[in-house]
Amino acid sequence: MRLRNTESNKWVNIALYIGSMLLMMEWVLPLEQVTDTGGTHLFLIYIVFCFALTLFYLPTWLTPILKLTGLLVFLKFIFYESSFFSILWVGELFTDLQLSIQAVFSQSWVELTPVFRTFLFLVLLWMMSYLLYYWLVVVKRPFSFILITFIYITALDTFTLYEAQFAIVRVFIISALILVLANLHRMMDQENLKVPNPRRMAKFVAPMILVIMVSAAIGYVAPKFEPQWPDPVSFIQAASQDGFGSGSGSGEGLNRVGYGEHDDRLGGGFIMDDTTVFYASADSPEYWKVETKDVYTGHGWVRKDEGEPTTNESGHFPQISNYGENVERNETEAELQFVEPGNLNKLPYLYGTETVEASVEGVSFKYNHMTGELVSLVNGEQELIDDSYFLEAERPDFPRDQMKQVPAKHEENDEIAERYLQLPDDLPERISDLAEEIVEDVEDNRFDYAMAIEDYFDENDFEYATTDVAIPDDDEDYVEQFLFDTQRGYCDNYSTSMVVLLRSLDIPARWAKGFTGGESVFQQDALPDDGGNIFEVQNNNAHSWVEVYFPDVGWVPFEPTVGFNNQADFSTEESSEDSLDEEMEDDPLEQPDDLEQPDVDDQLDDGSGESEEDTALVGSDDSNFSMLYFTAILIGVFLISWLMYRSRNQMVANWKQQKLKRKPSSKNITNSYQFLLKLLAKEGYQFQSGETLREFALKVDQTLGNKQMSQLTHYYERFVYREEDLQSENEQFYQLWRNLTKDILSK
Incomplete structure (x- = not known):
């Protein structure tokens, strides 16, 4: 197993093989958290050892001998305290292997010794180094291994305590680079093109690396939606305990949303169901x-x-x-x-x-x-x-x-x-x-x-x-x-x-x-x-x-x-008849002092309407990132900031929508209505001097082809100017405001 190829494609093969090694490490890193395995750094060292031997032009018969010797050294270092040149630890090793092999034949799996399990795992890493050489270097088909790696990482993140947000970013970057190199090399082979020297290759690959890094940074720092699917762990628990479709509140585990007869055993999550x-x-x-x-x-x-x-x-x-x-x-x-x-x-x-x-x-x-x-x-x-x-x-x-x-x-x-x-x-x-x-x-x-x-x-x-x-x-x-x-x-x-x-x-x-x-x-x-x-x-x-x-x-x-x-x-x-003073009545857009809020234009210009929570990073620990990742994040933050500026109206609308839904106070209602007037003004529906709100709303309705603005204005006047307690109609105001805002922003 060697990387003996023409000088022109040797560096491509080396890069592919190093990429496969890094992906292989991602399989080992979570073991210390999801299993009782300790000292995973030693397994990482053995992976590097196996992959490094392939990079040297060694005789074919010598490589497996060195890998086996390295395997024994690692077993000795982990489990045995005597000197490496002592015959004692060798005898103990063979005794452990013998007992475990007997347990295998008798199917007594719990009797397998830690030495034997570690031995098998190191052999697996040895074999994987060979398989990855064949998949990525010989046939240039890395996609299957990349897909399996993503499935493995996401499964651990879903079903265990392992937090894979950094691992996903690393796997994405490494996989994208591998796919670029593999497809580039395959294309040159098919077209009988000469592979450029390393310097020219670097100039060719550098833009692709930049795109990959920026994409990864954007994906990492971009605001994330809440999970759109229910937690599969709760679903599996419910399936194993109560079966599927047991109705709301039927027992432990999962409760499907909707009306159900049984409430004697509450608890667990449920699946959102938009059936009418x-x-x-x-x-x-x-x-x-x-x-x-x-x-x-x-x-x-x-x-x-x-x-x-x-x-x-x-x-x-x-x-x-x-x-x-x-x-x-x-x-x-x-x-x-x-x-x-x-x-x-x-x-x-x-x-x-x-x-x-x-x-x-x-x-x-x-x-x-x-x-x-x-x-x-x-x-x-x-x-x-x-x-x-x-x-x-x-x-x-x-x-x-x-x-x-x-x-x-x-x-x-x-x-x-x-x-x-x-x-x-x-x-x-x-x-x-x-x-x-x-x-x-x-x-x-x-x-x-x-x-x-x-x-x-x-x-x-x-x-x-x-x-x-x-x-x-x-x-x-x-x-x-x-x-x-x-x-x-x-x-x-x-x-x-x-x-x-x-x-x-x-x-x-x-x-x-x-x-x-x-x-x-x-x-x-x-x-x-x-x-x-x-x-x-x-x-x-x-x-x-x-x-x-x-x-x-x-x-x-x-x-x-x-x-x-x-x-x-x-x-x-x-009495609920208290109203605004005469000056307030003369100017329908003016508000009482206790309802004063910041100007909407300022929020639109500087983007301050966006909550820090909405744009917070998923995680704050960046100790695992190298300077390259840090640079990529800076580029991503710049691009995100530019995109946020471009979509500031939508973000402010989302922010006000959340405030209006959570706390439909007179202040938030007034603030939301004025924001809607600002959006209409930007679309050409300008509020004219001397024009009443109702006249303006009727003009907007004639243009939009519905009566939503008039209905919203009716609620607004009752909420703000009459100070009526219309708590039961807050939801109606919210729905009208959301629909109008959505229609205006979609134009």
């Missing part, structure tokens, strides 16, 4: 309730009893809207059209629903006041029809001031206390201690206690995540693990934890589940005659939240999950 469950025509995106559960087991939710449902052919159930007389109501209507309900066999409904009807005859309805379940019956069987359902509701406006008058430990009637203050006997004491700590400095009333616990998760760096979510052991409490160990999860983790914390403070609470309001859509076939305000509710919108009991008010929803907003309406006795 139903379309809804409603005034605004609101939570769709399906059911409640009352018994926390330490691992999930079950029911104390199923209650006695009430059947009504007319579909009139005033007990759904069983709120106190002091709760104001707002009439609203909704229409549902199911598409692919999947495991869902119950009717989602709005808070305050009183009447439900079907668009076809022969459908009756049944409501269970104890479980909150509303179902439709066809010929006496529980079934969802393919036609529409119509809902009439009296949306509640919960009185904040009256709820604050309820003491935190108000004495409840026996039915409420027995069912909705239940906790497991073995609930860890530190959960109750944490609840007391959260409300230590809060006014002693039920509403403020609930708000303090709702805000606790957002204020203490809890992370919303749907993958890599922990699965509690049989002897581990689900809430305790989330609150004190992981602080990472999705709605089930947050809502269950809030219910348990409330109950530990003697506040009645229960677990509710259903769907969030969904996304506004403008083109769909399910409800073609309903015009605007059509919302698509997918399996991704399956959700759980909390309901807290207030005497003389009823069950009030709360939303503890990070990144979600409570869509319930809370009213106060304070």
Whole structure:
């Protein structure tokens, strides 16, 4: 095995062989982290030794002798302390090999000695050096080995603790250089071209090296999207424990997103599923309730009893809207059209629903006041029809001031206390201690206690995540693990934890589940005659939240999950008629002092609207990089900065979109609306002096061919100038703003 070739292509072969050696090292580097193998640097030395022997013009018979001698030297250095020239270690070596060979024949694999396993691994490295010589130098076909190397590195990064971000960059650079040289040499052989001397070859290859380095640097420093696929580890765990397609909350492992019957074993991640469950025509995106559960087991939710449902052919159930007389109501209507309900066999409904009807005859309805379940019956069987359902509701406006008058430990009637203050006997004491700590400095009333616990998760760096979510052991409490160990999860983790914390403070609470309001859509076939305000509710919108009991008010929803907003309406006795002064009314674009924000032009010019987190590097430890990598990164940073400057409008839009979704305050709403005006001005839609916002919006709508700008302006005036509390309509404003911004930037 030698690199004896003509002088013209000798240097190409050497470069290919060195590249194969570097790729081979990438196979060995992770072993110390993913196995109990120690001293991996010694294996790297042996790889260099084997590859180096090939680079020298040695006789064919001498090379294997030297490699075998090197193998024995390494075994002696690792396992034996006696002198190299002592016969003792040789005898011990042969004894170990003999015992291990006997274990192989008897298939007693656990009895293989470390010496024998190391011997086999060194022989494997020896053989690989020969195979790589043949693949890369003789036949110039390196792609298969490169592909296998990428698969190996990515598999280790996915299924083990090995962090491969630097390894991927190194493998990419080395592989790209190998492919360039291999294809260049093959092309010259096919065309019978003379390979240039090393100096000219360097001039030819240098631009390719520069392109590869810059590409690698850009790939490394560029902002990364969150994982678009679910964690395969969680998926495999779920497959091995519960099988596939077990539904939401069916046990340990993976929970497919969407509505499911079984919640007795919560935990683990789930797969995002954008299958449409139903379309809804409603005034605004609101939570769709399906059911409640009352018994926390330490691992999930079950029911104390199923209650006695009430059947009504007319579909009139005033007990759904069983709120106190002091709760104001707002009439609203909704229409549902199911598409692919999947495991869902119950009717989602709005808070305050009183009447439900079907668009076809022969459908009756049944409501269970104890479980909150509303179902439709066809010929006496529980079934969802393919036609529409119509809902009439009296949306509640919960009185904040009256709820604050309820003491935190108000004495409840026996039915409420027995069912909705239940906790497991073995609930860890530190959960109750944490609840007391959260409300230590809060006014002693039920509403403020609930708000303090709702805000606790957002204020203490809890992370919303749907993958890599922990699965509690049989002897581990689900809430305790989330609150004190992981602080990472999705709605089930947050809502269950809030219910348990409330109950530990003697506040009645229960677990509710259903769907969030969904996304506004403008083109769909399910409800073609309903015009605007059509919302698509997918399996991704399956959700759980909390309901807290207030005497003389009823069950009030709360939303503890990070990144979600409570869509319930809370009213106060304070006047909401305060508006801006006359000068503000004269100039519709001027803002009050307390709503002042930085000028959008400044953000567009200097790019300050981009969050540092969005452009942070994946890792910060660059000790593994040589000066060449560092230079490549500098070039990449320059190119990225140039690209960021070119796409600054899009980045600022993304930044404002995130702020608007996370915290739809008056300041963020005003800021986002002004940014939209700036974008329109850059596209030629200039706001004229003396022109009202509504006139300007109508002009924009005529050009764009829709009514979105007028609708957005209507919400903006209500939010900012009238200072109305339109928390339930924040999502509608967000959707309109996002769609308009997307349309303008795409032009």
